[in-house]
Amino acid sequence: MTTSRTHIETIASLKAQITALEKKNKLLKKNLEHNKINLKKRQNSLVNQTIEEQHAKLMKYNKELEQFTYVATHDLKSPLANIQGYLDLIEIDLVNPSPDVLDSMKWLKYSVAEARNVISELTNALKARNNKEELLKPINLEDLVEGILSGMRAKILDSKIVFICDFTEINEFMYYPVALRSILQNIISNAIQYSSTVPFPEIKITTNNAVNEVLISVEDNGVGIDLETNESKVFGLFKRIQNDESGSGIGMYIVNKLLENYGGKLLLKSELGKGSIFTVVIPVEKV
Amino acid sequence: MKTLSKKIVLLGNEGVGKTSLVKRYVHSIFNDEYLTTIGIKISKKIVVVEDVEVNLMIWDIAGNMMNQTLYNNYLQGAHGVLLVADVLRAETYQNIIKERDTHLSVDFGNTHTFVLLNKSDLLVNQPEVNLADFSYDFLTSAKNGDNVEDVFRCLAEKILSTSRL
Ligand SMILES: Nc1nc2c(ncn2[C@@H]2O[C@H](COP(=O)(O)OP(=O)(O)OP(=O)(O)O)[C@@H](O)[C@H]2O)c(=O)[nH]1
Ligand SMILES: [Mg+2]
Numbered sequence: 001m002t003t004s005r006t007h008i009e010t011i012a013s014l015k016a017q018i019t020a021l022e023k024k025n026k027l028l029k030k031n032l033e034h035n036k037i038n039l040k041k042r043q044n045s046l047v048n049q050t051i052e053e054q055h056a057k058l059m060k061y062n063k064e065l066e067q068f069t070y071v072a073t074h075d076l077k078s079p080l081a082n083i084q085g086y087l088d089l090i091e092i093d094l095v096n097p098s099p100d101v102l103d104s105m106k107w108l109k110y111s112v113a114e115a116r117n118v119i120s121e122l123t124n125a126l127k128a129r130n131n132k133e134e135l136l137k138p139i140n141l142e143d144l145v146e147g148i149l150s151g152m153r154a155k156i157l158d159s160k161i162v163f164i165c166d167f168t169e170i171n172e173f174m175y176y177p178v179a180l181r182s183i184l185q186n187i188i189s190n191a192i193q194y195s196s197t198v199p200f201p202e203i204k205i206t207t208n209n210a211v212n213e214v215l216i217s218v219e220d221n222g223v224g225i226d227l228e229t230n231e232s233k234v235f236g237l238f239k240r241i242q243n244d245e246s247g248s249g250i251g252m253y254i255v256n257k258l259l260e261n262y263g264g265k266l267l268l269k270s271e272l273g274k275g276s277i278f279t280v281v282i283p284v285e286k287v
Numbered sequence: 288m289k290t291l292s293k294k295i296v297l298l299g300n301e302g303v304g305k306t307s308l309v310k311r312y313v314h315s316i317f318n319d320e321y322l323t324t325i326g327i328k329i330s331k332k333i334v335v336v337e338d339v340e341v342n343l344m345i346w347d348i349a350g351n352m353m354n355q356t357l358y359n360n361y362l363q364g365a366h367g368v369l370l371v372a373d374v375l376r377a378e379t380y381q382n383i384i385k386e387r388d389t390h391l392s393v394d395f396g397n398t399h400t401f402v403l404l405n406k407s408d409l410l411v412n413q414p415e416v417n418l419a420d421f422s423y424d425f426l427t428s429a430k431n432g433d434n435v436e437d438v439f440r441c442l443a444e445k446i447l448s449t450s451r452l
Binding site: 142146149150153156157161162163164165166167168200 | 322325326327328329330331344351352360361
């Protein structure tokens with residue numbers, strides 16, 4: 001009798017213990033849940049903070065770039081106007097100039113005019129940043145590239161690079177002339193820089209006509225880029241693959257930014273020692 | 288209709304009017320301003336010769352490349368060559384003839400070649416120019432269009448007639 005009673009008591013006490021344990025367990029679980037949530041909250045706020053910081057940084061860079069462009073264009077305006085003025089004076093004073101001198105005068109003036117064009121285009125581009133639709137215009141690629149190459153004529157002749165332009169597939173389409181000019185100018189100078197050291201440098205500029213897209217390729221037979229180790233450098237701000245040459249490396253960064261803003265993308269194929277192909281892909285309405 | 292592609296190359300000194308001839312032929316335009324060509328520009332025009340549609344791929348090679356025999360690579364595969372001279376600058380004629388005899392006929396003997404004297408519109412007030420001094424195939428003017436269509440058509444026909452043999 002006593003034993004059975006003891007048993008019953010034991011069982012009751014065990015039950016009580018179990019209930020107590022269950023309660024504790026519940027509490028622990030609740031705590032755990034709570035901690036988890038807290039942790040998440042803390043992580044989230046950390047991430048948010050980083051994003052905010054980066055956003056602020058980007059905004060700052062953007063603003064700086066804008067200011068830089070503004071100052072650069074503004075400060076270039078008056079020296080260029082001076083050069084133009086003195087060129088005009090020299091031309092008036094020239095007595096019996098040789099054909100060579102006349103030729104040089106012509107190209108000097110052409111280059112100054114080109115530089116002034118670029119500046120006014122940049123100024124317009126800055127103004128148009130928030131209203132890009134205004135600039136959508138018919139492009140004549142042959143004329144555009146002719147203008148770019150003529151502006152770089154001295155550099156091209158020096159480097160003995162042969163340019164081959166083939167726009168037979170498509171030459172006219174709608175895009176933003178100011179942006180496209182800058183995009184191609186940057187890619188072409190880049191190509192010149194990377195191919196001027198090879199024995200028979202050649203740069204081909206061609207177009208392809210795809211559905212709702214125009215592809216403009218600039219292909220050089222220069223030193224090429226090892227994409228596996230260098231791809232991020234190609235498009236980075238102020239980064240260059242070869243450190244020995246002049247140039248800020250801002251060019252390809254601008255190209256990417258412009259394509260981001262105006263629509264389009266840049267593809268890159270390259271092989272060390274064989275050359276590179278930069279292809280601008282832009283969405284278009286055909287003219 | 289059958290379609291063929293044929294490559295035509297224009298050669299000649301700076302300023303003789305190669306680019307102007309191409310622009311006249313392909314786009315029916317002419318510009319008095321001179322912007323020297325940098326490198327090579329390829330244009331396309333389709334001509335129909337009898338029952339064949341011919342894609343003429345026209346390679347306009349900058350005059351300054353003539354001095355450097357840089358253009359050699361780019362003549363590869365040419366079916367026809369237009370050697371262009373400025374009718375008022377006899378030396379540009381001498382130069383293309385020299386180029387033809389010492390170079391083209393040696394390395395590219397099978398390529399059809401026409402000699403063009405361009406800027407015929409400027410001959411009106413030039414009694415001292417004697418056309419008998421030149422041996423040429425066409426007297427052209429990119430400015431007023433004289434003979435321009437004919438040059439390309441004849442060349443296309445000539446190329447086709449031999450490729451049929
Ligand atoms: N009056 C006249 N002027 C011409 C004619 N063809 C060309 N010109 C002018 O001659 C100059 C040179 O013409 P281009 O066609 O640019 O000469 P090019 O042979 O292409 O010269 P490069 O590109 O430097 O090799 C331009 O000012 C033209 O307007 C022509 O038939 N008549
Ligand atoms: Mg030309």
